[in-house]
Amino acid sequence: MRIAILSRNPSLFSTRRLVEAARARGHETKVIDVLRCYMNITSHAPSMHYRGEELNDFDAVIPRIGASVTFYGTAVLRQFEMLGVYPLNESVAITRARDKLRSLQLLSRKGIGLPITGFAHAPDDVEDLIKMVGGAPLVIKLLEGTQGIGVVLAETQKAAESVIEAFMGLKVNILVQEYIREANGADIRCFVIGDRVVASMKRQAKEGEFRSNLHRGGTATLIRITPEERSTATRAARIMGLNVAGVDILRSNHGPVVMEVNSSPGLEGIERATGKDVAALMIEFIEKNAVLGKTRTRGQG
């Protein structure tokens, strides 16, 4: 097969691993920087161009679209879909997953366990917002944050009020969330492919820290997950419409709760922690499912 990998940087660990795994299984690959793609959307002859050449004859496309280029990146992916190329994750599903509020709303509608969560832009009554989610201690998150930056633990009612007011002053969207203390600074990353969790790791925050992000000094180890955690992760991915997803779960007193569903989960942490060849499993999934011209979003979305 000919597989396009949408990635801005061919030297990233995940990109390199996908190229390696695809080649090892006898496929041709091309790494494509989405920002350098340009497209013709004429109704009878849509096309895709890259560095002066028309791109065609791809059987499948693996989107690894960074958060900062979501808008243009999903448009490029959609163009591949219009050309009948099989996407490992569809553009609509990626767009859905990139919107945290939309994701939480979809998951809650289907009964997936979530931390009690409120969201706000400019509430006139901060006290009532805090009361609504059960009071302090609370986790307050910037909607646009990543790698643990913009995630704050407010231990007391007063601290929560001041942090929320400070964020409000900056005119940013925030999430206010029940603090899952019993998770003890750990979360579980479940790597889902299709309807299976193929690998899972526990990320543990460093001493004195509640955020388990590896960028904040957290450490990753192999973990055995429970059947309930397994089904929560696969259901969450399915609800989002993602074939490949990184589902982040906290172990709470009321069962597993989903923090986030990531549409472009990194391979480095999970492959190192579990020793599994996750990249090969992604390629294998494409081999089984990519049928030329068969994409659910073709001409839609």
Ligand SMILES: Nc1ncnc2c1ncn2[C@@H]1O[C@H](COP(=O)(O)OP(=O)(O)OP(=O)(O)O)[C@@H](O)[C@H]1O
């Ligand atoms: N409600 C919560 N209760 C307990 N711990 C939490 C809660 N929310 C987040 N955490 C901890 O803080 C870490 C960072 O939070 P989160 O994953 O929401 O933000 P982020 O990593 O900055 O964003 P993203 O995952 O979108 O890149 C989590 O991995 C988890 O360890």
Ligand SMILES: [Mg+2]
């Ligand atoms: Mg996170």
